[in-house]
Amino acid sequence: MKLSAEITMYPLQDDYLPAIVAIIDKLNTYEGLIIETFPSTTLIVGDYDQVMTALGDAMKWSVEACGKAAFVTKFLPNTELLSE
Numbered sequence: 001m002k003l004s005a006e007i008t009m010y011p012l013q014d015d016y017l018p019a020i021v022a023i024i025d026k027l028n029t030y031e032g033l034i035i036e037t038f039p040s041t042t043l044i045v046g047d048y049d050q051v052m053t054a055l056g057d058a059m060k061w062s063v064e065a066c067g068k069a070a071f072v073t074k075f076l077p078n079t080e081l082l083s084e
Contacts, residue, residue: 003076004043005044006041007055007073009062010070010072019066022066023062026058027044030054033045
């Protein structure tokens with residue numbers, strides 16, 4: 001099953017931009033996923049299990065590497081990008 005997940009990160013620190021860039025870079029290391037970054041959100045599309053694994057790993061890594069953050073995520077199962 002395909003899954004589209006939209007994630008927005010809100011680092012709980014004053015210097016927030018490096019933490020956001022770091023998690024986007026981390027998400028881009030996962031093969032087999034389509035990652036599209038927009039000004040206020042990042043879209044991840046791929047196999048359901050791969051997307052969920054990438055999100056879980058990246059969020060855990062982000063908190064360990066960059067500190068606390070709030071994540072807002074929307075999930076839309078069984079969808080693909082319109083441009084595919």
